Amino acid sequence: MLVITTNTELNSFLGTIKKKLNLGLVPTMGALHSGHISLVKKAINENDYVVVSIFVNPTQFNNKEDLEKYPQNLDEDINLLYTVSDKIIIYAPPVSEVYQNKIAPKKFNFQGLDLVMEGEFRDDHFDGVGTIVEMLLNLIKPNNAYFGEKDFQQLQIIKKLTEIQNIPVNIIGCPIVREPHGLAMSSRNERLPSQIRKEASIIYNTLKAAKEKFGTKSAKVIKEWVIKTINDNPNFKVEYIEISDVQTLQPVIRKQKGKKYRAFIAAYTVDVRLIDNIALN
Numbered sequence: 001m002l003v004i005t006t007n008t009e010l011n012s013f014l015g016t017i018k019k020k021l022n023l024g025l026v027p028t029m030g031a032l033h034s035g036h037i038s039l040v041k042k043a044i045n046e047n048d049y050v051v052v053s054i055f056v057n058p059t060q061f062n063n064k065e066d067l068e069k070y071p072q073n074l075d076e077d078i079n080l081l082y083t084v085s086d087k088i089i090i091y092a093p094p095v096s097e098v099y100q101n102k103i104a105p106k107k108f109n110f111q112g113l114d115l116v117m118e119g120e121f122r123d124d125h126f127d128g129v130g131t132i133v134e135m136l137l138n139l140i141k142p143n144n145a146y147f148g149e150k151d152f153q154q155l156q157i158i159k160k161l162t163e164i165q166n167i168p169v170n171i172i173g174c175p176i177v178r179e180p181h182g183l184a185m186s187s188r189n190e191r192l193p194s195q196i197r198k199e200a201s202i203i204y205n206t207l208k209a210a211k212e213k214f215g216t217k218s219a220k221v222i223k224e225w226v227i228k229t230i231n232d233n234p235n236f237k238v239e240y241i242e243i244s245d246v247q248t249l250q251p252v253i254r255k256q257k258g259k260k261y262r263a264f265i266a267a268y269t270v271d272v273r274l275i276d277n278i279a280l281n
Contacts, residue, residue, distance in 0.1 A: 001081065001082060001085075001086050001087075001088045001089070001090065002089045002090065003078060003090045003092060004089060004090065004091050004092070005091075005092055005093050005094065005097065006093065006097055007093070007097060007139060010051075010089075010091055010139065010140070011139070013089065014051075014089075014140065014141075017048070017049060021047075021048035021049060022046070022047040022048050022049075022143045022144070023047055023048070023049055023050070023051065023140065023141070023142045023143055023144075024043035024044070024046060024047035024049070024050040024051070024142055024143065024144045024145070024146065025043070025050070025051050025053070025136060025137070025140050025142035025144070025145040025146070025169075026039045026040050026043050026050060026051070026052045026053070026145075026146045027053045027055075027132070027133060027136055027145070027147070028052060028053060028054055028055075029054070029055060029056045029057060029070065029187065030054040030055075030056060030071075030072055030073070030074060030077050030092075030187070031070070031071040031072060031073065031077070031187035031190065032054075032076075032077045032080050032081070032187075033185050033186075033187065033189075034177055034185055035148055035150070035176070035177035035184075035185035035186070036148075037080070037084060038174065038177050039146045039147075039148060039174050040052055040081070040084055040085075040088065040146075041084065041085075042146060042172075042174055043144065043146050044084070044085045044087055044088070046144060047087075047142075047143065047144060048087065049087050049088075049089060050085070050087055050088050050089070051088075051089045051090075051091055051140050051142065052081060052088055052089070052090050052091070053090075053091045053092070053136055053140075054074060054077055054090060054091070054092040055091075055092065055093060055098065055132065056070055056072060057098075057128060057129070057131075057132040058095060058099075058103055058128075059099075059103060059104065059105040059124070059127070059128030059131055059132070060105075060125050060126075060128030060129045060131075060132070061125075061128070062122045062123045062124060062125055063122075066273075069191065070187070070188075071187050071188075071190050071191070074092055077090075078090060091136075091140070098132065098135065105124055105127040105128040105130070105131040106127060106130065106131045106134070107127055108126070108127055108130045108161065108164070109164070110126060110130070110157050110160050110161070110164075111160065111164075112248070112249075112250070113126075113153070113156055113157050113160055113248075113249050114126035114127075114157055116153075116242065116244065116249055116250065116251065117153055117240060117242050117244070117249070117264050117266070118153050118154075118266070118275070119153075120240070121239060121240065121266065126154070126157050129154055129157065129158070130157065130158075130161050133158055133161060134161060134165060134167070137162070137167050137169055138167065141169075142169055143169065143170065144169065144170045144172055145158075145169050145170070145171055145172065146172050146174055147171065147172070147173055147174065148173075148174050148175075148176060148177070149173050149174060149175055149176050149277070150176045150184045150185070150186065150275065150276065150277070151275070152173075152262060152264070152277045153249060153264065155171070155173045156246075156247075156249060158171055159171045176276075176277075178204065179197070181197070181198050181200070181201035182201040182203075182204035182205060183197065183200045183201055183203065183204060183274070184203075184204065184274070184275070184276045186274065186275075188272050188273070188274070189272075189274075191270075191271075191272050192269065192270065192272055193270065196235055196269055196270060199233065199235055199236075199269075200236075200269060200274060202229075202230055202233055202236060203230065203236075203265060203267055203274060203276050204276060204278075206226055206229050206230055207226075207263055207265065207276060207277070207278040208278065209229075210222050210225070210226055210263050210278070210280075211263070211278055211279075211280050213225070214243075214261070214263075214280040214281065219243040219251070219252045219253075219255070222243065222263075223241045223242070223243065226238070226241045226263075226265065227241055230267060235269050235270070236267050236268070236269050237267060237268045237269075238265065238266070238267045239266040239267060239268060239273070240264075240265070240266050241263065241264070241265045242263070242264045242265075243261055243262070243263050243264075243280065244261065244262060244264060245259055245260070245261060246259075246260040246261060246262055246279075247259075247260075260279070260280075260281060261279075261280045261281055262277050262278060262279050262280060263277060263278050263280055264276075264277045265277065
């Protein structure tokens with residue numbers, strides 16, 4: 001396993017293998033957990049080598065405090081990946097290597113996918129995501145790139161990115177990995193007190209109940225019920241709950257036969273923002 005920190009070194013190594021072998025990419029911001037490892041293992045099973053990028057991308061944080069508090073421990077991440085496979089190349093560049101002299105995102109037209117839910121509450125977030133993902137895809141040129149469905153909106157936007165930028169890669173979405181109590185795994189979970197971490201199962205449990213209601217209740221009624229159910233716990237506050245078309249990510253007004261829908265939620269507990277989603281049909 002290699003640990004590479006510069007584009008020049010990465011290009012040099014990849015130049016020796018890309019013509020003959022399949023290459024996978026798993027982009028991460030570090031603080032690796034079992035959810036990340038599930039992506040890495042799937043990528044290893046489907047490719048000859050896998051690049052795991054570890055880079056806390058400053059341009060996708062609209063909240064400076066959130067960026068400063070984001071957990072980082074590169075040595076622990078490297079040690080964890082050592083236990084997974086020797087087919088891994090770790091790319092862990094400094095900010096200066098990625099953004100040179102200008103830490104700023106590109107502007108993209110994601111055709112409305114970025115204007116709802118996360119995009120409504122996090123200014124320029126998806127421009128920042130698009131900037132780093134486009135850079136990684138063009139630099140590494142993987143055959144396949146793997147992203148978790150916990151960030152389902154991001155997954156759809158990255159698929160759109162490869163379409164509008166004409167980047168030849170298979171974008172593969174992978175199921176959400178959950179903690180024993182149901183909380184979707186996230187690096188931010190490490191900031192939660194242990195009791196709150198257990199109580200956070202209320203988010204997933206409420207989404208599962210919303211799925212049961214989806215067959216007989218309107219989206220408006222379900223959303224109102226979700227907000228009340230979670231907000232009744234004084235430790236949690238819903239930022240948004242939306243029921244949206246899977247392809248367009250637009251909120252559903254009236255359910256239509258043949259279309260697939262998901263429920264998306266963001267909620268705060270203590271000073272940590274948690275997101276989750278669930279397929280409804």
